[in-house]
Amino acid sequence: MLTKSKVLFFSFIFQLTLHAQNEILINLPENSWYGAPNTEMARVFPDEDPGGISGPNAIIGAWGGGTYDPIHHQMILWGGGHDDYYGNEVYVFKLNSLTWERINNPSQPSFNAEQNGDGTPTSRHTYGGLAYLTAANRFFARGGSRAGDGWQVVKTWTFSLEEKKWYDMSESQYLASGALGNSCVYDPVDDLVYLGCNDPNSGLYSYSYDENVWKQLNSDYFYLYPMALDTKRRLLFVIGEGFLFTYDLANKNFNRVIWTTTGSAGILNSGSDHFGLAYDSKADKIVAWNGGPVYVLDPETKIWTTRTASGAPSPTMTGIFGRWQYIPKEDVFVAITDAEVNVHFFKLSEGGGGGEEPTIYRVGANQTYKLPSQVSSLVRDGDTVEIDAGLYEGDVASWYANDLTIKGIGGKAHLKVNGQHAEGKGIWVIHGDSVVVENIEFSGASVPDENGAGIRAEGNVLTIRQCYFHDNENGILGPNEGEIVIENCEFAYNGYGDGQTHNMYIGPIDKFTVKSSYIHHAKIGHNIKSRARENHILYNRIMDEGDGTSSYAIDLPNGGKAFIIGNLIQQGPQNDNYTLVAYGAEDLIYSENEFYAVNNTLVNDYDEGVFFLNAPSVSTFALINNLCVGPGTMV
Numbered sequence: 001m002l003t004k005s006k007v008l009f010f011s012f013i014f015q016l017t018l019h020a021q022n023e024i025l026i027n028l029p030e031n032s033w034y035g036a037p038n039t040e041m042a043r044v045f046p047d048e049d050p051g052g053i054s055g056p057n058a059i060i061g062a063w064g065g066g067t068y069d070p071i072h073h074q075m076i077l078w079g080g081g082h083d084d085y086y087g088n089e090v091y092v093f094k095l096n097s098l099t100w101e102r103i104n105n106p107s108q109p110s111f112n113a114e115q116n117g118d119g120t121p122t123s124r125h126t127y128g129g130l131a132y133l134t135a136a137n138r139f140f141a142r143g144g145s146r147a148g149d150g151w152q153v154v155k156t157w158t159f160s161l162e163e164k165k166w167y168d169m170s171e172s173q174y175l176a177s178g179a180l181g182n183s184c185v186y187d188p189v190d191d192l193v194y195l196g197c198n199d200p201n202s203g204l205y206s207y208s209y210d211e212n213v214w215k216q217l218n219s220d221y222f223y224l225y226p227m228a229l230d231t232k233r234r235l236l237f238v239i240g241e242g243f244l245f246t247y248d249l250a251n252k253n254f255n256r257v258i259w260t261t262t263g264s265a266g267i268l269n270s271g272s273d274h275f276g277l278a279y280d281s282k283a284d285k286i287v288a289w290n291g292g293p294v295y296v297l298d299p300e301t302k303i304w305t306t307r308t309a310s311g312a313p314s315p316t317m318t319g320i321f322g323r324w325q326y327i328p329k330e331d332v333f334v335a336i337t338d339a340e341v342n343v344h345f346f347k348l349s350e351g352g353g354g355g356e357e358p359t360i361y362r363v364g365a366n367q368t369y370k371l372p373s374q375v376s377s378l379v380r381d382g383d384t385v386e387i388d389a390g391l392y393e394g395d396v397a398s399w400y401a402n403d404l405t406i407k408g409i410g411g412k413a414h415l416k417v418n419g420q421h422a423e424g425k426g427i428w429v430i431h432g433d434s435v436v437v438e439n440i441e442f443s444g445a446s447v448p449d450e451n452g453a454g455i456r457a458e459g460n461v462l463t464i465r466q467c468y469f470h471d472n473e474n475g476i477l478g479p480n481e482g483e484i485v486i487e488n489c490e491f492a493y494n495g496y497g498d499g500q501t502h503n504m505y506i507g508p509i510d511k512f513t514v515k516s517s518y519i520h521h522a523k524i525g526h527n528i529k530s531r532a533r534e535n536h537i538l539y540n541r542i543m544d545e546g547d548g549t550s551s552y553a554i555d556l557p558n559g560g561k562a563f564i565i566g567n568l569i570q571q572g573p574q575n576d577n578y579t580l581v582a583y584g585a586e587d588l589i590y591s592e593n594e595f596y597a598v599n600n601t602l603v604n605d606y607d608e609g610v611f612f613l614n615a616p617s618v619s620t621f622a623l624i625n626n627l628c629v630g631p632g633t634m635v
Contacts, residue, residue: 426454515536
C-alpha cells in the first residue's frame with residue numbers, strides 16, 4: 001500500500017531524476033554530442049499499424065518535420081503520408097524527462113483526401129510546415145504530401161495538446177499556393193507564422209491565428225528552404241539556391257537581401273536543402289546541420305565556421321527539417337534523426353557564448369514585445385522582464401529561466417486569461433529556480449481538470465511580492481520541494497467551489513512563508529493550505545468578512561513546524577466549516593511537529609466554532625497571547 005509519505009518519497013526521487021537529466025544536458029562540454037539513452041521514438045508506437053509501406057518509422061523517415069514547443073518544453077513530431085505511413089498520431093519528446101509520449105491514437109485513415117472521416121487531418125509528409133504558436137498555445141501545421149496519392153494538401157490546421165484535438169482553420173483566407181516543401185517559423189513578437197511556398201503561387205506568406213488570415217508578402221520562390229529566426233535582430237534567415245538571404249521582420253521589409261559570406265560555407269553548396277537551421281540566442285549564431293560537421297554563421301562578421309565532434313548521429317537522408325532545434329533552457333541543439341535511434345544533443349559553446357550580461361526585456365503596448373508570452377522563450381538565467389501596467393487578455397506563459405525577475409512597471413500588469421492556460425496548469429507555470437514575481441495581477445485561471453492556478457510553481461525557490469490573485473481555481477499551486485515566499489500580496493475569490501481548490505495551496509516543500517498579505521473569500525476551499533515542512537504565517541489579514549464561504553482560514557494538514565504570528569484571522573457567518581486554524585488534520589508526515597501561535601487575533605462570526613484544531617501526538621502545541629473573540633472552543 002502506498003502511504004502519503006511513500007508517494008512523497010517517490011515524487012522526490014522522480015524530481016531528482018529529472019534534475020539529473022537536465023544537468024547532463026546543461027553541463028555538456030563545448031563542441032560535443034550526447035545520445036540520450038533509451039530515447040528511441042519507436043518505444044511509443046501504436047500497437048496496431050494503420051498501414052503504409054514503411055510503418056510509423058516514416059513519421060521521421062519520409063520527409064517528416066518537427067518543432068519546439070517552449071510552453072511545454074518539448075519537441076512535437078507529426079508526419080507520415082503518401083504511401084509511407086497512414087497513421088496521423090502526434091508525438092512529443094519531453095525535454096525535462098527525456099521521454100516520448102504518443103498524444104493520441106491514429107485515426108481510421110482516408111486516402112487521397114485532406115482529412116479523415118473523423119474530421120482529423122490525414123497523415124502527410126510535413127517538411128518544414130510545423131510550428132508552435134505560443135500566444136495561442138497551439139501546434140500549427142500547414143501543407144504536405146497526403147496519404148495515398150501524395151498530392152498536396154493546403155488547409156491550415158492547429159492542435160490543442162490539452163484537449164488532444166485538431167482544429168480545421170479552413171474558414172481562413174484559403175491559401176491555394178503550393179504546399180509541397182513548405183518551410184515556416186513562428187515570430188512571437190508579431191504573433192505571426194511566416195511561411196515560404198513553392199509553385200503555383202510562390203511567395204513568403206504570413207498567418208495570423210487571431211485573425212485566421214493569410215497574407216502574401218512577396219512572390220519569391222521557396223522549396224524546402226530551411227528557415228531560422230534571429231530573435232536579436234529579428235531577421236528571418238533562409239538558405240536556398242546556393243545562397244543565404246534574409247528578410248527584415250522588424251521593419252516589415254520583405255524584399256530578399258542576399259548575404260555575401262566567407263569561411264566554411266559548404267552548407268550553401270551542399271546540393272541539399274533538407275538540413276536543419278536554427279538560431280542559438282546565447283551564442284548569437286545561426287547553426288545548420290543534417291549529418292557531418294555543424295555549420296556556424298556569425299551574423300556580425302558573416303563568417304562561416306564548422307564544428308566536428310564524435311558521437312553525431314547519422315543524417316536523415318530525406319531531411320531533418322524542424323527536428324533540429326535550439327533549446328534555450330539547456331543551451332543545446334536537439335537532433336531527432338530516426339525513430340529507432342536515440343535522440344541526440346549538440347552543445348555549441350560552453351556557458352552559452354561566453355557569459356553574456358543579463359538582459360532586461362520590456363513588455364507593453366508601446367514596446368517591441370507586446371505580451372509576456374513573447375519573451376518567455378527568450379529569457380535566460382539572470383534576466384529581468386519588465387511589464388508595463390495594463391491589461392493582457394488571454395496571455396499565458398511557461399518560464400524556464402533561473403534567477404529570473406518578472407515585474408510590473410508603473411502599476412500592476414493584469415493577466416486576465418478567461419480560461420486560457422499554459423500546459424493545462426494555469427496562467428504562468430514557473431519551472432525556473434530562484435524566480436521573483438512582483439506587481440502582477442492574475443485572474444481567470446481555469447483548466448480542464450478544474451485545478452488551474454494563477455501561478456503554478458514547479459521550480460525550487462519562488463518569491464512573490466505585491467501581486468494580486470483573484471477569481472482563479474487556485475491562487476497559487478505550489479510544488480513538492482524548495483521554498484516559497486509571499487509578501488504584501490492579496491488573494492481573493494479563488495477556488496473552483498468544490499472544496500479541493502484554494503486561495504493558496506502549497507505542496508510538501510521545505511519552507512513556506514506568507515507575510516503582510518490580505519487573504520480572503522476563498523470559494524469553499526481554504527484561505528491558506530500548506531503541506532510544507534515549515535510554515536511561517538506572519539502579520540496577515542485572513543478574512544471571510546460578512547459574506548465569505550471559505551472552509552478553514554489556515555489548514556496545515558501534514559503538521560511540521562508552524563509559526564503563526566501576529567495575524568488577524570476572521571471566520572464569517574456563512575463559512576463552510578466551523579474551524580479557523582487546523583493543524584495535522586490529515587496525517588503528520590514529518591519527524592518534527594511543533595505548532596506556535598503567538599499574538600494573533602481570531603474572530604469567529606459563525607454561530608459555533610473551534611479556534612484551533614490540533615492533531616494528537618504533537619510534541620509542541622503552544623498558544624501564546626492570542627485574543628479569541630466570539631463563540632467556540634479554544635482547542
